[in-house]
Amino acid sequence: MHIIAVANQKGGxxxxxxAVNVAAALSKLGNxxxxxxxxxxxxxxxxxxYSEGPSERKTAYDIFRAxxxxxxxxxxxxxxxxxxxxxxxxxxMMLSAAEINLGEMNGAAAILSRTLSGSFFExxxxxxxxxxxxFGFLTLNSMYVADRILIPxxxxxxxxxxxxxxxxxxxxxxRETGRDPSVFFVMNLYERRSNFAKQLERDAKRMLGPYLFxxxxxxxxxxxxxxxxxxxxxxxxxxxxxxxxxRNLTNEVLAPGMENMDVVIREFLFHAPEAxxxxxxGDFNGWKKSEANRLSKLESGYWSGHxxxxxxxxxYKFLVDNEWIRDPENTAAETNVFGTVDSILTx
Numbered sequence: 001m002h003i004i005a006v007a008n009q010k011g012g013x014x015x016x017x018x019a020v021n022v023a024a025a026l027s028k029l030g031n032x033x034x035x036x037x038x039x040x041x042x043x044x045x046x047x048x049x050y051s052e053g054p055s056e057r058k059t060a061y062d063i064f065r066a067x068x069x070x071x072x073x074x075x076x077x078x079x080x081x082x083x084x085x086x087x088x089x090x091x092x093m094m095l096s097a098a099e100i101n102l103g104e105m106n107g108a109a110a111i112l113s114r115t116l117s118g119s120f121f122e123x124x125x126x127x128x129x130x131x132x133x134x135f136g137f138l139t140l141n142s143m144y145v146a147d148r149i150l151i152p153x154x155x156x157x158x159x160x161x162x163x164x165x166x167x168x169x170x171x172x173x174x175r176e177t178g179r180d181p182s183v184f185f186v187m188n189l190y191e192r193r194s195n196f197a198k199q200l201e202r203d204a205k206r207m208l209g210p211y212l213f214x215x216x217x218x219x220x221x222x223x224x225x226x227x228x229x230x231x232x233x234x235x236x237x238x239x240x241x242x243x244x245x246x247r248n249l250t251n252e253v254l255a256p257g258m259e260n261m262d263v264v265i266r267e268f269l270f271h272a273p274e275a276x277x278x279x280x281x282g283d284f285n286g287w288k289k290s291e292a293n294r295l296s297k298l299e300s301g302y303w304s305g306h307x308x309x310x311x312x313x314x315x316y317k318f319l320v321d322n323e324w325i326r327d328p329e330n331t332a333a334e335t336n337v338f339g340t341v342d343s344i345l346t347x
Contacts, residue, residue: 001124003116005142005149005181007131010162013154014188016043017223018249019130021148021242024232025250027086030103031125032344034079036060037091038112038138040099044130045090050080059090064098067111075120085148087124095138102137109137109177113145135169143173146181150253152188152217153204160204165294167267167306183211183265186249190216206292209263209308215249218242263310264347269329270318273301282316282345284309289319315342 006019016039023035037044038060045059058078061273066073081087102108116127129142143149151166153159166183174180185208191197204212218241226236232245266279278295281287284307295303315336318325326333327343336342 001116001121001127001130002148003127003146005129005131005139005146006152007139007142007149007166008151008153008162009133009135009139009165010154010156010158010160011133013152013156013159014217015133016047016130016154017227018150018152018186018188018217019128020044020047020227020285021233021246022250022253023088023126023128024086024234025246026082026090026126026128026254028234028247029086029250029254032085032086032123033126034121034124035086035088035300036112036129036142037089037128038095038142039091039132040093040095040138041132041179042091042093044052044088045092047230048080048088048090048232049225050088050090056250057090059092059094061092061094061098061116062170063089063093064102064111068101069106070099073115098281099132099138102141102245108146109140109173112141116145135165137145138175140169142170142202143181144177148253149181149183151183151185154189155183155191155194155200157200157203160200160207162298163207164267164304164306167265168287168304171267177238184213184253186213187216187310189219191219191252192216207306207308208265211265211308213249213252215245215252217249218244235292263308265306266309266345266347267304267306268295268316268318270303270320270325270327271301272303272320275303275320277319277321278303279319280305280307280316283314284316309347311347314345314347316345317342 006015008015023033027033063073078089079087131139131142220242222237222240223242226233270278279289279293285293295305297303326341330343332344333341334344
């Protein structure tokens with residue numbers, strides 16, 4: 001079973017549209033596919049044409065309620081079938097209550113993982129999870145169980161600014177649980193005639209390298225129509241440009257060897273709560289100061305930035321308010337030709 005969590009803390013990026021139609025494309029390719037709506041807003045549920053009230057059918061909330069109550073989960077009452085090779089678990093607002101309760105429980109981030117490891121789900125080759133637009137416990141459940149996390153980026157620099165948040169949560173997940181899913185990105189709601197879109201895409205490619213899929217999901221009225229009608233894009237208009245885009249994106253998702261690339265995304269951290277600016281400069285960026293190499297200040301007083309690096313060995317330093325400082329959290333260091341000391345990074 002392959003599990004893909006579709007996540008983004010920013011709303012309005014088309015996350016649900018990506019989750020629904022990637023799942024649909026996988027099923028069209030002959031894969032038994034399950035979509036789980038884990039968002040209390042239940043947008044994926046409505047996008048698939050299901051709108052019964054919360055008292056009329058069990059939902060994803062019942063997975064968590066069964067854990068709270070130490071009871072069995074009636075999966076046959078939760079999973080909705082009817083589409084060929086495409087099933088889904090609906091959501092409702094009760095998931096908000098689960099989010100609140102999860103914060104008080106040990107092992108809360110692993111509930112969905114334990115659920116999907118059961119024999120009931122063995123038939124599914126792919127599971128797609130539509131996560132809430134936040135990094136709460138429901139999203140942690142989806143990230144914990146996932147092999148891969150897919151982040152849709154809309155035409156907004158808020159999306160790029162949120163990338164650091166994605167990797168910080170991923171780092172926390174790895175430290176606390178040992179889980180380390182790969183993270184990939186896709187440009188969504190793309191307006192190909194817009195110069196702004198082209199510049200944003202260039203900036204995204206610079207930041208993310210091959211972790212940004214080459215497929216762009218173009219903005220399409222057909223996608224909005226399909227969601228309103230409760231259909232996937234392949235049910236509504238299989239020949240439209242949006243359907244082509246989702247077929248191409250799904251082929252990229254299925255491409256072998258995506259986890260064994262020659263580049264990695266590396267976080268740089270520097271604690272300087274009183275600093276006005278912090279840059280990271282090194283062999284990997286030609287030691288050139290630019291806004292692209294400026295770190296973002298966090299509430300904790302740390303400055304953070306994520307950069308795509310080819311595998312290799314690099315010298316680097318932080319430039320803190322125009323003062324050169326080696327990385328105090330990295331013991332690997334060497335003297336340079338100027339008689340000062342550089343930090344050493346091997347990736």
